[in-house]
Amino acid sequence: MEKNKPGRKAGEVMCEVLIEQAQKNKDILVLTSDSRGSASLKPYAEKFPEQIIEVGIAEQNLVGISAGLASSGRRPFAVSPAAFLTMRSIEQVKVDVSYSNTNVKLVGISGGNSYSDLGMSHHSLQDLAITRAIPNLEIFMPCDQFQTRKMFEYLAQSDKPAYIRIGKQVLKDCYDENIEFVPGKANVLKEGKDTAIIGSGETLNIAMEAAEWLEKDGISAKVIDMHTIKPLDDELIDEISQEYQQIFSIEEHSIFGGLGSAVSERVAQGGKAKLKIFGFPDEPAISGKQMEVFDYYGLTGEKIANEIKKILNS
Amino acid sequence: MQIQYLEFKALEMRKKVWKMIYDSGTGHTGSDLSCTDILIALYYDVLKINPAEPKWVDRDRYIQSKGHAVEILWSVLADKGFFSENKLKTYGKFHTDLIGHPNNKVAGIEMNTGSLGHGLSIAVGVALNAKITNKDYLTYTLMGDGEQAEGSIWEAAMAANHYRLDNLIGIIDNNGLQITGSNEEVMDSSSLKQKYQAFGWNVQEIDGNNMSEIVNALKNVKKNGHPNLVIAHTLKGKGVKVAEDRAEWHHKVPTKEQYEAAMADFDKKLGGDFENGEK
Numbered sequence: 001m002e003k004n005k006p007g008r009k010a011g012e013v014m015c016e017v018l019i020e021q022a023q024k025n026k027d028i029l030v031l032t033s034d035s036r037g038s039a040s041l042k043p044y045a046e047k048f049p050e051q052i053i054e055v056g057i058a059e060q061n062l063v064g065i066s067a068g069l070a071s072s073g074r075r076p077f078a079v080s081p082a083a084f085l086t087m088r089s090i091e092q093v094k095v096d097v098s099y100s101n102t103n104v105k106l107v108g109i110s111g112g113n114s115y116s117d118l119g120m121s122h123h124s125l126q127d128l129a130i131t132r133a134i135p136n137l138e139i140f141m142p143c144d145q146f147q148t149r150k151m152f153e154y155l156a157q158s159d160k161p162a163y164i165r166i167g168k169q170v171l172k173d174c175y176d177e178n179i180e181f182v183p184g185k186a187n188v189l190k191e192g193k194d195t196a197i198i199g200s201g202e203t204l205n206i207a208m209e210a211a212e213w214l215e216k217d218g219i220s221a222k223v224i225d226m227h228t229i230k231p232l233d234d235e236l237i238d239e240i241s242q243e244y245q246q247i248f249s250i251e252e253h254s255i256f257g258g259l260g261s262a263v264s265e266r267v268a269q270g271g272k273a274k275l276k277i278f279g280f281p282d283e284p285a286i287s288g289k290q291m292e293v294f295d296y297y298g299l300t301g302e303k304i305a306n307e308i309k310k311i312l313n314s
Numbered sequence: 315m316q317i318q319y320l321e322f323k324a325l326e327m328r329k330k331v332w333k334m335i336y337d338s339g340t341g342h343t344g345s346d347l348s349c350t351d352i353l354i355a356l357y358y359d360v361l362k363i364n365p366a367e368p369k370w371v372d373r374d375r376y377i378q379s380k381g382h383a384v385e386i387l388w389s390v391l392a393d394k395g396f397f398s399e400n401k402l403k404t405y406g407k408f409h410t411d412l413i414g415h416p417n418n419k420v421a422g423i424e425m426n427t428g429s430l431g432h433g434l435s436i437a438v439g440v441a442l443n444a445k446i447t448n449k450d451y452l453t454y455t456l457m458g459d460g461e462q463a464e465g466s467i468w469e470a471a472m473a474a475n476h477y478r479l480d481n482l483i484g485i486i487d488n489n490g491l492q493i494t495g496s497n498e499e500v501m502d503s504s505s506l507k508q509k510y511q512a513f514g515w516n517v518q519e520i521d522g523n524n525m526s527e528i529v530n531a532l533k534n535v536k537k538n539g540h541p542n543l544v545i546a547h548t549l550k551g552k553g554v555k556v557a558e559d560r561a562e563w564h565h566k567v568p569t570k571e572q573y574e575a576a577m578a579d580f581d582k583k584l585g586g587d588f589e590n591g592e593k
C-alpha cells in the first residue's frame with residue numbers, strides 16, 4: 001500500500017478509460033442526463049461528440065434509451081447521479097436492462113453521501129439494497145485510481161449489465177499499476193490474525209485506518225476490499241467466517257441491504273463468525289460536510305477501531 | 315403592494331443570497347438570482363400566508379419544484395418571519411435544518427424537494443384536496459425549464475387538466491439554461507406555451523424579472539376550469555453582471571473579487587435608486 005499519495009478521483013479515471021476505449025471501439029457510447037460535468041466527462045464529450053448522447057434531466061429516459069441502444073448492439077454507459085439513476089429509473093433498470101438482458105453499464109456518480117449537505121433527495125444510501133435484489137446485474141465499487149482503471153477496462157469489453165457506484169472524493173491509492181481486477185474475487189489488502197474488516201469503494205480507506213489504529217493496540221485485523229458487491233465472493237466470506245469469531249463490515253450505505261447485509265446473508269448460511277455492520281442508520285442522514293457526517297455516525301478509522309476493540313474485548 | 319417596494323425587496327434579497335453563498339461556499343447562485351423576483355412577488359404580495367401560523371389550514375401552498383434554488387427561499391422565509399435571522403446563519407453549517415434543498419422540518423416549507431420533476435405532481439395532489447374539501451386556497455409550484463424534460467411533469471400536466479384544477483398555478487422559471495449549457499443544446503424544451511396549451515392549460519408568458527408583470531400575471535389567473543401556467547422569461551444570474559446568462563454560474567461560488575464587486579454594486583443600487591423607496 002503506497003501511503004500519503006494524493007491519489008485521484010474515480011470520475012477522472014473513468015473519463016480517461018472511456019476515451020481510450022471509445023477510440024478503439026465505436027460502439028462505446030456515453031449517455032448523460034445534464035450530468036457530464038459532475039461526472040468529469042467533459043474531456044470525453046469534447047473528444048467524442050459523436051459518441052455521447054445527452055438526454056437532459058430525464059433519468060428514466062436515460063436508462064430506456066440506453067437499453068434500446070444496447071439491444072441494437074451498442075455499448076452504452078449511462079452516467080447519472082447515483083441517487084436518481086437507481087431510484088427514479090429503477091423500473092427501467094429492472095425491466096429494460098436486467099430482464100431484457102441489455103448490455104447497459106449504469107454508472108452512479110456522486111454516490112453514497114457525496115452530496116452530504118443536499119439532503120436525502122441527493123443521497124444514495126439505498127442504491128446497493130435495491131440493485132442487489134435485481135438479478136442479472138453485476139455491482140461494483142472501486143476504491144482507488146488503479147482499480148477504477150482496471151474495472152472500466154473490464155466493463156468496456158464485458159457483455160453483462162452492471163451498476164458501478166463512484167463518489168466525488170479524491171481516492172487515496174490502495175494499489176499500483178499491477179493490480180489485478182477479477183470481478184467477483186475480493187482482494188485482501190492487509191493480512192491479520194485476530195479479525196477481518198470488509199470495506200468497499202470509498203470506505204476501504206476507513207477500514208485501513210481502523211486497522212492501523214487497532215495495530216497500535218496489538219490487534220491484527222485483515223482488511224478485505226470487496227470491490228464486487230455482486231456476485232459476492234462467497235468463498236472468501238466462508239473462509240473468514242470460519243477463521244474468526246467476529247468480523248466487521250463498513251459501508252457508505254444504509255445498514256440495511258448493502259454490503260453488510262450481503263455478507264451476513266452468506267455468513268448466516270454456515271459461518272461461525274458474528275458480524276457487526278458499520279454504516280448509516282435508518283434515518284435521513286444529517287447535513288454537513290461529508291467527513292463531518294461520517295464522524296457523526298461513527299464512521300472514522302479511530303471511532304470504528306474503538307468500537308471493534310469494545311466488541312472484541314466483551 | 316407598491317411595485318417599487320417589491321423591487322427594493324428583490325434587490326435586498328439578491329444581495330443577501332449573494333453574501334450567503336459566498337460566506338458558506340455553497341449554493342445555486344444563478345438559479346437563485348433567476349427566480350428572486352418571482353419569490354418576492356409571491357411571498358410579499360400574492361400568497362395568502364401567515365408566518366405566525368405556518369400550518370394555517372386556509373393558507374395558499376407554495377411548492378418549490380426547482381428545490382435547488384433554496385438560498386433565496388431560506389432568505390425570504392427568514393425575512394417574512396417564519397424563523398429567525400440567526401437561524402438563517404446556520405445555512406450550510408453542520409447539522410443544520412437549512413440544508414441545500416427545501417426541508418419541511420422548517421416552518422414555511424410544505425414539501426421536501428430536490429429531485430426534479432416532483433413538484434407539479436405534488437401540487438396536483440394539494441390542489442385536488444382543495445377541490446375535494448371545498449377550500450379556497452391556491453397552490454403554486456415553481457419549476458425549472460431544464461426540469462421540463464422529466465416525464466413526470468407531463469403526467470402531472472395531464473392530470474391537472476383532467477381534474478379541472480383551476481386552483482393550481484404552475485410557474486416556469488424560463489431562463490434558457492441548465493447545468494451543462496442551454497436548454498436548446500441539452501434538451502429542446504421550446505414551445506412550452508403550445509405544449510401546455512395542448513395539455514389544456516391557460517398559459518401566460520411574461521418577463522419574469524419584471525415585478526409588475528409577475529404580480530399582474532399571478533393575480534390574473536383564470537378560474538375557468540383549467541390549470542394555469544405562467545411562463546416567466548428570466549435571466550439566470552440576474553442582478554450580478556458576471557453571472558448573468560452563464561450556465562457555469564448554476565452553482566458557482568463567487569471569488570473574493572467577484573463577491574466584493576457585486577456587493578458594492580448592490581449597495582450603490584440600494585442606496586441610490588431606492589433611497590426614497592418606502593420600506
Ligand SMILES: Cc1ncc(C[n+]2csc(CCOP(=O)(O)OP(=O)(O)O)c2C)c(N)n1
Nearest residue numbers: 034345428429430458459460461491492493
Ligand atoms: C431528478 C434530478 N435530476 C438531476 C438533478 C440535478 N440538477 C440539479 S439542478 C439541475 C439543472 C436544473 O435546470 P433548470 O430546471 O433549468 O433549473 P434552473 O436552475 O435553470 O432554474 C440538475 C440537472 C436533480 N436535482 N434532480
Ligand SMILES: [Mg+2]
Nearest residue numbers: 459460491492
Ligand atoms: Mg433553467
